[in-house]
Amino acid sequence: MTSDRSQEAGAAYAHRSVLLDSAVDYLVNDPDGHYVDGTFGRGGHSRLILGRLGQAGGLLGIDKDPEAITVAKNLETEDARFHCFHGSFAELERALESRSWPLVNGVLLDLGVSSPQLDDASRGFSFMRDGPLDMRMNTEQSPSAAEWLATAEEADIANVIFRYGEERFSRRIARLIVERRQEAPVETTRQLAELVSEAVPKKEKHKHPATRTFQAIRIFINRELEDLEVGLRAAVDHLAPGGRLVVISFHSLEDRLVKRFMRDLARGPQLPKGVPVTAEQDASDFRLVGKASKAAAEEVSDNVRARSAVMRVLERTDIRKNSQGSA
Numbered sequence: 001m002t003s004d005r006s007q008e009a010g011a012a013y014a015h016r017s018v019l020l021d022s023a024v025d026y027l028v029n030d031p032d033g034h035y036v037d038g039t040f041g042r043g044g045h046s047r048l049i050l051g052r053l054g055q056a057g058g059l060l061g062i063d064k065d066p067e068a069i070t071v072a073k074n075l076e077t078e079d080a081r082f083h084c085f086h087g088s089f090a091e092l093e094r095a096l097e098s099r100s101w102p103l104v105n106g107v108l109l110d111l112g113v114s115s116p117q118l119d120d121a122s123r124g125f126s127f128m129r130d131g132p133l134d135m136r137m138n139t140e141q142s143p144s145a146a147e148w149l150a151t152a153e154e155a156d157i158a159n160v161i162f163r164y165g166e167e168r169f170s171r172r173i174a175r176l177i178v179e180r181r182q183e184a185p186v187e188t189t190r191q192l193a194e195l196v197s198e199a200v201p202k203k204e205k206h207k208h209p210a211t212r213t214f215q216a217i218r219i220f221i222n223r224e225l226e227d228l229e230v231g232l233r234a235a236v237d238h239l240a241p242g243g244r245l246v247v248i249s250f251h252s253l254e255d256r257l258v259k260r261f262m263r264d265l266a267r268g269p270q271l272p273k274g275v276p277v278t279a280e281q282d283a284s285d286f287r288l289v290g291k292a293s294k295a296a297a298e299e300v301s302d303n304v305r306a307r308s309a310v311m312r313v314l315e316r317t318d319i320r321k322n323s324q325g326s327a
């Protein structure tokens with residue numbers, strides 16, 4: 001992709017940030033702290049975070065998408081407290097090394113795709129718009145969805161659609177993809193959407209039959225759940241005491257992973273019953289902050305993407321390290 005293309009696309013499509021105020025309220029508790037926005041998008045959350053920071057504060061914006069990074073680079077020239085990193089939040093360690101920030105006061109992950117990615121037909125994310133079947137957030141990496149579907153084994157395609165789309169007709173869909181690609185490659189979003197509609201015998205009300213398949217292939221192509229696992233771990237490993245991890249997820253696979261990860265950390269070490277331990281040894285270094293929260297009805301009526309958003313917050317407390325005087 002040329003930088004001209006990134007420039008144009010970066011400016012042309014807008015994104016409405018979900019749970020904007022509440023996410024930033026949870027995240028920023030020290031105006032002079034260092035923060036990470038691991039999913040910069042169009043910078044809605046980042047701009048509000050910068051609004052809460054003083055001159056000594058700093059924010060690192062990460063995104064896989066070159067178009068998002070074009071927008072982030074503009075912000076970098078406007079605000080000396082902001083820095084950007086092109087890559088995955090799974091590479092958080094390397095991103096923080098680039099700033100020489102060993103610990104940060106908060107990490108925000110607002111997962112999934114942005115509206116600009118969905119709205120731009122040429123990105124190939126949406127079955128609502130005809131375009132090349134691409135679906136890569138990082139257009140500098142391979143394979144695209146079309147490239148993968150051209151060569152993958154039928155069983156692998158079925159497994160991906162079942163695992164990441166929870167689609168019960170995954171085998172039928174995979175069979176038809178493999179059958180059709182022998183005649184001509186499946187190269188556009190419309191071709192795939194029509195093919196899936198043909199393969200799915202029972203349609204759900206108010207849901208396009210290709211919804212689950214598109215979600216599944218997107219999650220697989222972008223390694224979304226693998227990155228999330230690595231990114232969550234990296235985030236908590238680099239949180240300063242009192243620092244917070246705020247995650248907004250948009251489907252149950254993501255939210256399940258986030259929920260378990262946070263719950264397990266907040267529970268602390270699971271020592272066998274009867275083992276004599278001090279209260280400090282038994283304590284967790286983390287606590288859950290509030291319950292999972294959702295967007296208010298008003299926000300949902302304004303922005304349909306907010307409907308499925310779930311936000312969870314974890315805080316590093318470091319009771320043990322603090323009490324040992326080593327934090």
Ligand SMILES: C[S@@+](CC[C@H](N)C(=O)[O-])C[C@H]1O[C@@H](n2cnc3c(N)ncnc32)[C@H](O)[C@@H]1O
Pocket residue numbers: 015016017018038039040041042043044045046062063064065068087088089090110111112113114115137227228
């Ligand atoms: C929902 S949007 C974020 C919107 C942003 N909070 C805003 O207010 O503009 C998600 C963004 O995260 C990026 N993204 C998704 N997974 C990523 C990952 N593993 N690493 C880095 N960026 C990722 C996508 O490219 C997309 O730009």
